[in-house]
Amino acid sequence: MTSSSFRTIDHMSPPASRTVSGTVETAGRIAGLSMISVRAIQGFIYWGGGSRRFIYAPSKLDPNATHWMANKFQTAMPGALLGMSHVISYMLHHFVLLYAGVILFSAAELVVGLMLMMGLYTRVAALASMGFSVVLMLMFGWQGATCIDEWTMASCNLAMGATLLLGGGGAYALDNVLLRRNPKLADNRLFRWVSGCLPLPVADGQWRTLALLVLAFVVVFDVSTYSYYRGSVLTPFHSGPVSPTAHHVTLADATLGADGTVRFHATLDAGTPEAPLHIVRAALLDANKSSIVQWDAEALSKLPKTAFANDYAYNKFGTGPFGLRAAMGAAAYITLTVPAAQAADTVRGATLMLTDVDGRTFSTALGAPNALAR
Incomplete structure (x- = not known):
């Protein structure tokens, strides 16, 4: 046609x-x-x-x-x-x-x-x-x-x-x-x-x-x-299971070694990637929450590289001008040395607590060495 x-x-x-x-x-x-x-x-x-x-x-x-x-x-x-x-x-x-x-x-x-x-x-x-x-x-x-x-x-x-x-x-x-x-x-x-x-x-x-x-x-x-x-659909607004603003550190496997060292695993598992985490204080607390041993920002900033065993080769835990420094997603085993004058018996059974620059605290119980601590 x-x-x-x-x-x-x-x-x-x-x-x-x-x-x-x-x-x-x-x-x-x-x-x-x-x-x-x-x-x-x-x-x-x-x-x-x-x-x-x-x-x-x-x-x-x-x-x-x-x-x-x-x-x-x-x-x-x-x-x-x-x-x-x-x-x-x-x-x-x-x-x-x-x-x-x-x-x-x-x-x-x-x-x-x-x-x-x-x-x-x-x-x-x-x-x-x-x-x-x-x-x-x-x-x-x-x-x-x-x-x-x-x-x-x-x-x-x-x-x-x-x-x-x-x-x-x-x-x-x-x-x-x-x-x-x-x-x-x-x-x-x-x-x-x-x-x-x-x-x-x-x-x-x-x-x-x-x-x-x-x-x-x-x-x-x-x-x-x-x-x-x-949230904000069927539930009220919330900041999420993982906060995109407030840093959070999960501590695990904290142990007191026979050589007088405290070793623990830390994971930065919340917060903004735009700014690093700064840990300005670490302390061992007794049952009454009184400090037994503490490491201030200056002591933390002077830790040797051997004190850090990072899980990943990219974002890491390490030292900074204000203590410990970590980028988002970092995970590492960290070793702190207890002063020789501190009796091991007074440290055993204590609680390890880290404090960041914003005053947030993260803690875990100090236990005996175990197979999970590498």
């Missing part, structure tokens, strides 16, 4: 039919143009993450640099969800796996971001971006000194990715160019699933079901993680 025939048929169609047809065509055009900003910014966000590391701030991929990505990963461990803290810890202990993971994730962000901005295989790129968002929310979603800014960004990215997955890439996309050059691709189901220039090859009812399932996943995942991190 010729184009003139189509025009004749359209001319002969009832006015209401032509109006509906024109409305549908206009709605499709509006939707296609509306998707561009979502696709472009979603792509730019992930392109920006990858390009910063490969192009503009390569020190993030340098294991010897201060901004090496491993340090960022370690800050995420205390609040990571669904076992991600164990994954991060394992990677931090295996450099080859860690470095490969950082490079591959950064490269994937770069490629996916570029694909979204260009509108190339939009749906598969959108699905990958949703995966990035989920991982980032599970790892870093709890962080943010004034609000859960890491969660906010990733939750919006998840919704944007879902929109592109369902709706496609809209206008001005390379997917459209591929179809225009090879119209037979319109009959290729795989092309329609991975690209964003045509509706998905499913019936209307199936598409509606898929859209509702994606909606349910996005809403449930976003709202449930927000509720876990801050």
